[in-house]
Amino acid sequence: MEDFGIIVACCASDYLFAKGCCASIRHFLGDVPLALLIDGTFPVDSMEKAYGVKVVNRLNVTHKVLRERSFGWGKTKMIGFWESPWKHFMMLDADTMVWGNVLKYANFKDYDMIIDQPCYSYTDKNVTKFFFDIQGIEQHFPDFDWQKYRDNYYCTGVFFATRDIFTLDEYVEILDFTEKHPEVFKYGEMGFLNFMIFRAVQQGRIKVGQEDLQLLVPDFDQQEIRKRFPMTNSGPVPADETATAIHWCGPKPTLATSKVYSDPMSFFRRKYLRETEGLTGLPAEVSLQLEDFQRFVNVYKGKLRRRLAAKK
Template sequence: MEDFGIIVACCYQDYLFAKGCCASIRHFLGDVPICLIVDGTFSVSSLEKAYNVRILNHHNVTHELLKKRSFGWGKTKMIAFWESPWKHFLVLDADTNVWGNVLKYADFKNYDAVIDKPRYGYPDDKVCEFFFEISAVEKYFPDFNWQAHRHDYFCTGTFFGTRDIFSLEEYIEILDFTEKHPGIFKYGEMGFLNFMLFRAADNGKIRLGQVPMQLIVPDFEREAMQKRFPVEETGPVVQNEEAIVIHWCGPKPRLSTSQVYPEPMSFCRRQFLHNERGYTGTTANLWLKLEDYSSLVNVYKNKILRKLSQRRQRLLTQK
């Protein structure tokens, strides 16, 4: 595929999964180009060396607006629409794995973007929980027919896109709106990106396709996942030519978790570690457990700091 690459968005606390994500790309898709959009200043040289990964970060993004306003949870991946090294791209969250040849869904001849087709529609309360406050969207965007898409709204952990299908001016308007009206659009970019995509498609500005290309792990029992995505000593076993992106958007696939089935990610993390350091067996498992522990400490530290900041803001407001 010409002028195409895969873009993985990550920050410090999910970099351990980004390495597994990139390893899954190499395992199933070969030498397809990869770019990492990095929110933060930590070193990602291991991925650069292992898989010849390109890097986009605060230093080399060309648009000043994106440097200042589009890094951070819920905004980092949006940079791909203007700064992608390739005209066409696949975006992946760090906590995903490619399973099979998902590139078969990349139909850029007929579409400018191809997104996941969810397994179910959303009643009003779920639209409000996961995507946007309905009453507010009806008030501020009365021309948007949100009900027409209640069976189409998707988790934005993965999608195929094309550079510059949105103008920066439109994005600025969305950023300004979300800052002025926090809480209307939900889950970072998920609410407003769904809104932007479907509004543009409704207005004939983009060609939007949908295929069932993403599996949301919390929707499935662990036993069903284990049966569907078996991992043997020799590696993942793809059944019935399945091609899908596995997305651990709830509990994360740390090595020894009991909450979800982590083996696809664990295998890929081991693959990366073997490629990077030559570690296998017990040594590899100990290293991955150390990564898991460090990641959890960082998660809880950030939660505490966030709560302290919120408490401080409330106290300042009361004065």
């Protein structure tokens, strides 16, 4: 595929999972070009050296408005629409990994974007919870027929896209709107990106395809996920033509968690350490546990800062 690469968006607290994500890409997809879209400042030298990843961060983003207004939770991966190193790209959240040849869905001949196809319908309550306040959309964007696309809205942790399909001015308008009306769009970029996508579809500006790109871990019983994604000590055991991105969009796949099936992510985190730092056995386990502990500390600090800010 020409002028194409995969971008993994991450920050300091989820870089541990980005390592596993990138290792899974190398395992299943070979030498496809890779980039890290980084919110923050932390060393990624080992990944640059081992996997040849490009780095997109605040230091090299060319658009001033993106440097100043589009880093942080719920906005960072939007930068890819204008700053992707490639015309066509796949965007992945850090807490994902690929399983199988997901590139078979990258049909840029017919579509500008290829997004996930939800496996269920949304009630008004679900639309309001996960995407946007319905009354707010009807009030501020009366020309948008949100009902028409209600069963197409999706979790934006995984998608294929083409650079510059949205204008930067359109995005700035969305940023301005969300600052004035923070209650309308939900879950970071998930609400307003779905709005941007399907408003553009309605207006005939872009073509969007939908495929079964993503498995949302919280939507399935843990035993069912174990059966669908079996692991052995030597690695994954792909079944038939299964190709998807596993997305831990709820509880995270840390090493010792019992809340979710984390074996696939744990395997690829170990693989990353082996391939980049030569660590195996006990030293590798200690390194992974230290990463998990540091993540816990970072997440706790973040929650504490938000609580303090809310009290001011």
